[in-house]
Amino acid sequence: PIKNLGRGKVPMETPSLSDQYEPIPEETPKNRKQQLILSAVAGLFVLGAVANYSPSMLSSQSSLSESGLLQIEFSNEYTAIHGHPATDYHWVKDGYLVEPHRSTSLSIIGVPDTLDESKLTTSCVGTHKQSGEKVHGTNAGSKQCQMKFLKVGDYTVEASVISSDTDQILTTSVDVQSRYVRRDIRKITEEDKANYLNAARTLYDINTADGIQIYGENYKCMIYFGTLHLENSVPDKYHDHLHDGLGFLTQHMSLTNEYELALQSVNPSVAMPYWDFTQDMVIIRDKAKANKRAVDYQDLWELDLWQDDFFGTSDTHLHTVTKGRWAYTRVPKISRETEVANPYGYMRAPWNLDVSPYITRFHKSCGDNMGSKGDYETNQWPTCAIHHYAVSSIDSWAYFTGYMAIDAHGGVHRLIGGAGGDCDNWGEMLDLLGPEKVSNLREYATFLGRFVWRESTCTMPSSEKCDGSTKNKKAGDNECKLHCVGCTNDKFTEDELTTYAGYFHSFDDASKFQVAEMTRKVFCDSKIVVGEQIEANSAIDATFWPIHPTLERLLHYKQMVNPLTNFEWDGNLYSSLWAEGCYWATWFGGDTTCTGHREESPTVGVSHVYDVEEGDWVMKSMTNRAMLESAFTTHTYKNAYVYADFSYEHCEKEGITFKKVSKKSQTSA
DSSP states (O other): OOOOTTTTOOOOOOOOOOOSSOOOOOOOOSSHHHHHHHHHHHTOOOHHHHTTSOHHHHHHHHHHHHHTOOEEEEEOTTHHHHOSTTTTSTTOOTTOEEOBTSOEEEEEEOOOTTSOGGGEEEEEEEEETTTOOEEEOEEOSTTEEEEOBOSSEEEEEEEEEEETTTOOEEEEEEEEEEOEEEOBTTTSOHHHHHHHHHHHHHHHHSOHHHHHHHHOTTOOOHHHHHHHHHHHHOSBTTBOSSSSBTTHHHHHHHHHHHHHHHHHHHOTTOOOOBOOTHHHHHHHHHHHHHTTSOOOGGGGGGSGGGSTTTTOOBOTTTOSBOSSTTTTOBOOBOOSTTSOOOTTSBSSOTTOOOOOSBOOOOSSBTTBOSSSSOOSGGGSOOOHHHHHHHHHHOOBHHHHHHHHHTTTTHHHHHHHHOEEEGGGGGGGGHHHHOHHHHHHHHHTHHHHHHHHHHTTSEEOOOGGGGOOOSTTHHHHHHHSSOEETTTTSSSOOHHHHHHHHTTSTTOTTOOHHHHHHHHIIIIISOOEEEOTTSGGGGGGSGGGTTTHHHHHHHHHHHHHHSOOOBOOOOGGGTOGGGTTSBHHHHHHOTTOOOTTTSTTOBOSSOEEEEETTTTEEEEEOOBHHHHHHHTOSSTTOOBSEEESOOOOGGGGGGTOOOOOOOTTTOOOO
16 A cells, blocks of 8 residues: 555654744624624523513514525625635535635625614624534624634524614524635735745744644644655655556645645645646746747746745756745755665655755756757646646546646646756767757756666665765765766667667667767766656645646536546556556556556545545545545535636637636536
């Protein structure tokens, strides 16, 4: 089974921070009169309360409630700008979805004009259907009250308007659904942005053991999440439980869900935002068009998400963020031999020879802009056209998840992380190869270390040669590099040249001499370094987390407008390279399995879902199949969150229209 990594371990010590968020006190009535009113509304009549009201008053209350003259409208800071959230979901009643731990305004509509507004007060109480727990609102005006719903689930909300002038009590009630709302990261308020980023920063600053004491049992630090992702990506040379297989999307959905629970333990109002990165491509294309020039991928890093108050700008020399909350964020050192680490002891893939103690973002590959030619799927920044194709033209789950893994998002990781090191000097091969081949070689550099390590063509240097100490600096510079087959010989054998030729993308016409010279330069003499966002150690970079919710949102949207029809767990429906359910089983054969990618494989992350058998909301790990079914967007939807909307208006600038959602056309898929 997949390792349930990190659970129960005490990570390395990190600086302590004081709790940034005060616990939310239960809102209680301010005086005895309101207490009596709320008791009447809740149906908890006591003698002292009943004695204050005449039979005619209770009759008036009952008549108005039963006739439905009063209605309750729910709103918060988003509804005035964007309307009510999640209205495209078949099971959501428009206007009756509320959000946990977010201040919600309740307005009572239909109060007779004959009542003097200056004499009116309003009270409200919500009863959680699953637990029976109650939340009490506070009077916020003549026909309004404020309330915070404290749980995910379903509530019955009862509201009363009391006239001190006539002693009338007018009541009404309505059922609402309480779910977290995941919004576009560019559309959340400044307060919510700060809450999200501060909670995310806390996971780096407070270890799991201390965090549980402060924030509760759902708290996990970034060492936990980094380890969970890294050790399931590289459990050994022959497996990857999270990538290159049919479990890719469901596994990453579960990782995001557990990460969101950790954020909510720090600040319970936080919902995981999604980053629709297709917007970024539209923006930089517009800029190129306005300036009458070709698209430059380096324009991406000037956009809002990369400013100091967001995810930060990577310094062009140090290749790390040097300003803002993410300045000089460290990559953890691994102290136990059983855990995956690079030769320098950092929480990185074994093939990543990065000595920097800080999170690395190159934004280029060996000095070249990626994506300019688009000759490889994951070199491209995903576009509206790529995401539209997934919605309009894919029928099977297997093909959809494969397409999500590669075309629909892979370029985001590669272009953020990139590669550097000695490969910046590969321009020395221009005379040998020509500019096009050198450029292709640089673009493919992010994958080279992974393949030669997994196939044992190259071994990693020992930690003694890469300890980074001053006394060994010279030795480290000379010896902390790959040790590859044939490199110590004057000439490569025919078999060795054939093996190495297979690693060079788009080099089918290269001569043996060119392959030999490339091999010596690339594998024998170079130290390739990759940024954190390249696969195995990507979760340690904060920019990792809003990426995959965008793919899940696309799945929700697809199920609403053009549902998948084939849910066979068959990798052949995507590619013959995934015939066994994942890439590496086909690549290596033999005893290699697709653990993590089987239909019945457990997800590595914990999700907050509705358990039908228990009749309540629970935290649990699920199988890939159950994870997928929990996200079906009609009546079987079981997750604690929804996506605010399914608008792709920015794509219309590129002549691509995403179909409007119709509730009537949604099926049970």
